[in-house]
Amino acid sequence: MNRPNPITRKLAVSFAMLVFVGIALMFVASEYTAYQVTTALAYGIAILGLNILTGYNGQFSIGHSAFFAAGAYVSAILITFAGWHPYATLPIAAAVTFSMGFLFGFPALRLEGLYLALATFALAVATPQILKVDALEHWTGGVQGLFFDKPDPIFAGLSVDHSLYLVTWLVFVVLMVGAWMLLHSRSGRAIMAIRDNPIAASTMGINLALYKTTTFGISAMLAGVGGAFFALANSFVSPDTFNFFIAVYLLVGSVVGGIVSIPGALLGGLFYVFGQEYAEEFSNLSEMIPPPWVTFGVLLILMMYFAPFGIWGAIERGWARLKR
Amino acid sequence: MKLLEVKGLKAFYRQTQALYGVDFELEEGSITTILGANGAGKTTTLRSISRMVRTEGEIKFDGQDITGLSTEKVAALGIAHVPEGRGTFVRQSVEENLHLGAYTRKNKNDVANDIDRVYAYFPRLMERRQQQAGTLSGGEQQMLAIGRALMLRPRLMLLDEPSFGLAPLIVQEIYEIMARIRDQEKASMLLVEQNANIALNLADQAYLLETGHVVMSGESEVLRNDENVRKVYLGY
Amino acid sequence: MDLFLQLTLAGLAIGSVYACVALAVVMIYQATDHFNFAQGEMAMFSTFVAWALYQVTGSIWLSFLIAVALSFIAGIIIERVIVKPVENAPIFNQIIVFIGLLMIFNNLAGWFWEHTTKTLPSLFPKHGIDSTLISTHNLGVILFTLLILGVTFCFFKFTKVGLAMRAAAANPDSARLVGVSVGWMLALGWGLASAIGAVGGVLVAPIVFLEPNMMSGVLLYGFAGALLGGVNSPGGAVAGGLMVGVLENWARQYVPGGSELGLTFALILIVGVLMFKPAGLFGRVIIKRV
Numbered sequence: 001m002n003r004p005n006p007i008t009r010k011l012a013v014s015f016a017m018l019v020f021v022g023i024a025l026m027f028v029a030s031e032y033t034a035y036q037v038t039t040a041l042a043y044g045i046a047i048l049g050l051n052i053l054t055g056y057n058g059q060f061s062i063g064h065s066a067f068f069a070a071g072a073y074v075s076a077i078l079i080t081f082a083g084w085h086p087y088a089t090l091p092i093a094a095a096v097t098f099s100m101g102f103l104f105g106f107p108a109l110r111l112e113g114l115y116l117a118l119a120t121f122a123l124a125v126a127t128p129q130i131l132k133v134d135a136l137e138h139w140t141g142g143v144q145g146l147f148f149d150k151p152d153p154i155f156a157g158l159s160v161d162h163s164l165y166l167v168t169w170l171v172f173v174v175l176m177v178g179a180w181m182l183l184h185s186r187s188g189r190a191i192m193a194i195r196d197n198p199i200a201a202s203t204m205g206i207n208l209a210l211y212k213t214t215t216f217g218i219s220a221m222l223a224g225v226g227g228a229f230f231a232l233a234n235s236f237v238s239p240d241t242f243n244f245f246i247a248v249y250l251l252v253g254s255v256v257g258g259i260v261s262i263p264g265a266l267l268g269g270l271f272y273v274f275g276q277e278y279a280e281e282f283s284n285l286s287e288m289i290p291p292p293w294v295t296f297g298v299l300l301i302l303m304m305y306f307a308p309f310g311i312w313g314a315i316e317r318g319w320a321r322l323k324r
Numbered sequence: 325m326k327l328l329e330v331k332g333l334k335a336f337y338r339q340t341q342a343l344y345g346v347d348f349e350l351e352e353g354s355i356t357t358i359l360g361a362n363g364a365g366k367t368t369t370l371r372s373i374s375r376m377v378r379t380e381g382e383i384k385f386d387g388q389d390i391t392g393l394s395t396e397k398v399a400a401l402g403i404a405h406v407p408e409g410r411g412t413f414v415r416q417s418v419e420e421n422l423h424l425g426a427y428t429r430k431n432k433n434d435v436a437n438d439i440d441r442v443y444a445y446f447p448r449l450m451e452r453r454q455q456q457a458g459t460l461s462g463g464e465q466q467m468l469a470i471g472r473a474l475m476l477r478p479r480l481m482l483l484d485e486p487s488f489g490l491a492p493l494i495v496q497e498i499y500e501i502m503a504r505i506r507d508q509e510k511a512s513m514l515l516v517e518q519n520a521n522i523a524l525n526l527a528d529q530a531y532l533l534e535t536g537h538v539v540m541s542g543e544s545e546v547l548r549n550d551e552n553v554r555k556v557y558l559g560y
Numbered sequence: 561m562d563l564f565l566q567l568t569l570a571g572l573a574i575g576s577v578y579a580c581v582a583l584a585v586v587m588i589y590q591a592t593d594h595f596n597f598a599q600g601e602m603a604m605f606s607t608f609v610a611w612a613l614y615q616v617t618g619s620i621w622l623s624f625l626i627a628v629a630l631s632f633i634a635g636i637i638i639e640r641v642i643v644k645p646v647e648n649a650p651i652f653n654q655i656i657v658f659i660g661l662l663m664i665f666n667n668l669a670g671w672f673w674e675h676t677t678k679t680l681p682s683l684f685p686k687h688g689i690d691s692t693l694i695s696t697h698n699l700g701v702i703l704f705t706l707l708i709l710g711v712t713f714c715f716f717k718f719t720k721v722g723l724a725m726r727a728a729a730a731n732p733d734s735a736r737l738v739g740v741s742v743g744w745m746l747a748l749g750w751g752l753a754s755a756i757g758a759v760g761g762v763l764v765a766p767i768v769f770l771e772p773n774m775m776s777g778v779l780l781y782g783f784a785g786a787l788l789g790g791v792n793s794p795g796g797a798v799a800g801g802l803m804v805g806v807l808e809n810w811a812r813q814y815v816p817g818g819s820e821l822g823l824t825f826a827l828i829l830i831v832g833v834l835m836f837k838p839a840g841l842f843g844r845v846i847i848k849r850v
Contacts (some may be wrong), residue, residue: 054652062655110835117655118595118783119831125780126824244776248659255652291671297663304653304660305645374737399739411734413727424727427720428739472738 007184015177022169026162034165035233036273041168042230044269047253048172048179048262049222054251055259056183057215058195059108063120064223064250066127067097069242071224072231073131076146077139086151086232087167093228094221101220105213124247131239145238168229175222176262182218183262191215223250256303258310267311275299327352327480327512328373332381335368335536342368344536345381350480350514350529355506357515357523357544359557360533366516367408369533370482373514374398374405385480400428404473405482410465414458418449421457421468425475435475442471445501463494470498474505481513487522495519499526520557524548532557565693567809573698574767575805576705580760581775581782582789582797583712584753589791591729591749594654598661599757600779602638604772605665606631606758607765608673611680620681628758635754639747669772680765701763708759709798712752716794725749781808784830790840799842804829 029037046068053059074096075089104123108116131140140146153163182188190211193201202208231237249272256275257268279292279299289295307314328350335343343365350356360366372379375395383391390398399405404425413421422442426435443450446467452460457468466486473481486502487495499522505511506526517523524530530547532540540547547553554560581599588596596602610620610627617623642661646654684700716722728735728745735742760782761775768774781804789800811825833840 107831107835110838115787115834115838118787119834121597121783122780122830125776129824248662251652252656252659255656259652291667293663293667294671297660297667300660300663301642301657304649304657308646308649308653376733376736394741395736396739396741399737405737407734407737411731411737413731413734415730416723416727420723423720423723424735424738424740427724476738 011177011180015173018173018176019170022166022173025169026166029162029165031159031161034159034161036277037270038161038165038168038233039230040269040273041165041172041266042226042233042269043250043253043272044226044266045168045172045175045229046223046226046250047257047268048175048265049219049226050250050254051257051259051261051265052179052183052191052222053215053219054254055261056188056195057191057212057219059212059216060117061120061219062117062247062251063123063127064220065242065244065247066120066123067101067220067223068227068230068246068250069127069131069237069239070100071097071227072237072242073140073146073227074224075228075231076148076237079148080146081139086148090171090225090228093224097224097227098217098221100224102213102217104220105216106209108216109209109212121244121247124244128239128243131242140239141237143239145236145241147236150235151232164229164232168233171225171229172266175225176265179222179262187211252300256300256310258312258316261310261312261316264310264312271311325352326350326384327386328514329384330369330373330382333369333372333383334380335365335372336378337368342377342536343372343379346533346536346538348531348538348541350512352479352512353510354528355513355515355526356529356531357517357527358531358533359517359520359523359547361518363535364533365536366518366533367484368536370405370407370484370514370516373403373482399476402476402479403482404476404478404480406469406473406484406486408484408488410462410469412457412460412465412468414456416457417454418457418460418468419453421472422449422475425472428476434477438475438477442474445474445505446471463490463498466490466494466498467501470502470505474509479512481511483513483515485517485519486515487517487519495522502526520553524558562693563813567813568806569694569702570698571806571809572802573694573701573805574764574809575785575802576701577760577764577767577778577801578781578785578805579705579709579798579801580756580763581778582785582801583709583794584757584760585782585786586791586794586797587749587753587756589786590794591725591746594651594658595783596753597655597658597779598665599753600775600782601662601665601669602631602635602754603757603761603778604775605669606634606754607680607761607770607774608669608678610758610762611678611765611770612673614680620683624683624762627762628755631758632751632755635751636747638754639750640743643750644743644746666772673772675772678770680762680770682766683762697766704759704763708756712756713795721748781805787830787840788833790842793840793842796840796842800840 026034046064050061050064053061071093074093075086078084078089078092079086107119111119132143150160151164153160154167183191190201190206193204193206194208194211198208253268253272256271257266258264276292276296279295282295283289283292309317326349330346330348333343333346334341346365346369348356358366358369368377371377373383375390375393375398379391382389385401385403390401413424416424419439422439423435426438429435448464449467449471452464457465460468470486486498503526506513515523515527524544524547527544530542530544531538532547532553540550540553548558581603584599585595588594606627609630610623613623613626614620638661643657646657682697682700683704684696686696716726724735724740725745725748728740728742732742764778765774782801785801785804786797787800788803789796789798791797807829808825
């Protein structure tokens with residue numbers, strides 16, 4: 001029999017704590033807050049994908065809004081045209097975006113660093129245009145997009161928003177644990193070895209192409225699942241929701257949360273949604289204060305000066321100092 | 325006159341200390357060599373003078389303390405550093421490399437004359453003047469690096485292992501030219517070498533560095549005849 | 561045939577603007593190895609400044625020149641104050657700083673000048689030439705861009721500061737050793753890029769209307785042009801920008817669905833070129849001996 005080692009125990013404790021916190025939060029949060037947190041979690045799931053790809057595998061992407069959009073549209077189309085149950089669409093959204101990411105991973109193999117960032121940047125900018133194309137209008141709803149209902153509560157007595165929040169939270173926790181296990185496995189070490197020294201990794205017999213395309217696929221899949229939850233939370237998708245800025249927000253959330261971390265994804269999603277809200281409140285204080293996005297931009301730059309490894313990085317470093 | 329005086333020099337790369345209180349000096353118009361094995365701190369000594377590493381202690385050039393200056397200001401004082409690995413501007417042409425060497429100088433005619441002078445020392449560079457410098461051979465790049473340093477009209481040249489990675493014949497050629505430069509330009513040089521034999525032939529004074537400490541110093545002749553130096557560094 | 565010529569010439573005109581942006585991008589890339597994602601927004605902001613000056617002075621040329629000069633200074637200040645602190649930070653952090661700048665400029669413009677579209681008059685007279693093939697503005701844009709590019713080329717090729725900037729970009733350590741102040745060369749590069757971006761902005765404004773989001777598409781085409789031509793080749797970047805402009809115009813006319821898919825087309829172009837020619841069409845593969 002395997003004895004549970006301390007790391008596994010730490011993981012189990014974190015898992016239990018996160019589930020507990022999620023359920024506890026549900027009782028105190030208003031419907032609107034529940035909706036906000038759901039949105040933050042949807043971004044968080046996508047950011048998790050970005051962290052795995054960029055932080056752990058060293059491949060850039062500022063085009064994850066494309067996969068985010070794809071996941072959202074797959075869900076929306078299946079709900080609207082096939083009448084599927086909203087949650088039943090999630091695996092399909094995951095499968096479709098995994099394939100998309102896996103396929104995009106091949107051209108990505110030939111591109112390095114900033115070139116890859118640029119190619120994905122272009123992908124992000126092109127996405128709304130593709131969604132608006134006349135030929136696809138029947139399925140995508142063109143510029144108008146698609147409207148549908150939020151999923152019914154999973155059990156009676158729960159509001160629609162609280163129910164969706166709970167499901168999103170649980171899925172997120174499971175995905176975080178999954179990501180943790182992946183990155184601490186043999187494959188995870190391969191993924192990181194590729195980031196640190198691709199040549200050495202390949203001489204050790206790691207199949208670079210396979211690992212990189214698969215990682216791209218997994219990352220895109222997480223972005224797709226995040227996008228699907230985002231669509232469910234808003235009960236609506238439209239091309240301009242998924243403009244290039246979503247890709248930027250995901251990257252911002254990723255770096256701000258801590259790009260080489262798993263909990264950072266959660267923090268990044270929360271930062272994005274609530275940081276924006278606080279920036280907005282701050283701007284409303286006076287006519288003299290510039291609009292929220294200016295404040296947010298300044299906040300971002302300051303974060304990079306004072307917490308270069310993101311919020312989770314700062315927490316880890318602070319903790320290490322306390323223990324010393 | 326003392327052109328360069330270094331006292332109690334300590335140097336650090338982040339947390340790691342590379343020099344532990346090094347003292348040496350250099351007379352104007354003379355050649356001083358710093359010898360030592362890999363990792364002894366030779367390159368670090370030169371980088372300290374050029375203000376490329378964090379240091380403690382005193383570095384005086386021509387009586388002026390230079391520890392507070394930036395690298396480019398040190399160059400402007402007339403200290404030409406031929407760095408480890410030659411520092412070639414690989415995408416610029418040979419002639420552009422030489423022009424860069426004269427970046428701090430104003431008089432265009434003087435610069436043009438000096439370029440001709442460098443070509444006179446290194447006719448091979450003349451042949452390749454319009455060529456992308458990255459396409460030169462190792463020896464030619466070393467010549468270009470020395471030529472670039474000469475373009476500053478330096479009061480002091482810092483030379484970091486001019487023999488590194490070159491065939492013995494080329495090394496000999498380069499050292500012969502360096503001797504000519506010393507005679508004709510009255511140049512002062514601080515020469516760092518692993519190849520102790522050839523460096524001691526050229527230099528007037530020598531210092532022996534081991535793991536960040538000066539362990540021996542004196543006239544080149546004295547070091548050459550020292551039994552330990554002969555066994556360990558000269559190999560006979 | 562006339563239609564084809566018209567499309568090509570109009571493509572060259574808009575391509576000139578892409579070429580300006582591409583050149584600005586390449587300039588900063590060469591100096592720092594970064595793509596400045598805020599380049600487009602900075603150019604947009606400069607254009608608004610030109611517009612505001614025009615409201616006061618009534619002279620488009622004067623406003624243009626002042627705006628370019630101000631952009632040059634602003635570029636230097638931005639490098640010294642905002643970008644310098646993250647000089648040695650990880651690449652993600654630098655990208656985030658650029659994104660922060662992008663947000664700041666985009667929204668400041670909206671705050672100062674509102675999100676309604678404005679019209680900026682052309683730098684060139686309305687009735688200069690009498691041709692059905694090309695408008696005076698477009699002809700002016702092409703010629704003016706060529707002039708700017710020529711001047712820039714000469715600056716880098718034949719002046720001491722230009723050479724020092726190239727050296728500082730290629731080998732900063734060595735450049736310091738010969739007395740070049742690398743930090744100021746970077747700042748100067750930012751200033752020049754920002755000024756050239758301003759030129760592009762003022763040239764494109766009469767075509768696309770002046771509003772805070774006017775440059776996002778232009779920036780992408782500029783990137784596409786830079787990559788197509790080769791990111792380490794300023795001349796290539798310019799050629800790339802022109803080609804993207806022409807190809808885009810052709811695609812709009814001759815490819816079914818081309819009118820809606822302009823950006824998608826640019827995407828395919830970028831990825832396509834990078835797959836087969838990672839250094840771009842005119843990019844030099846640097847020969848290096850070790």
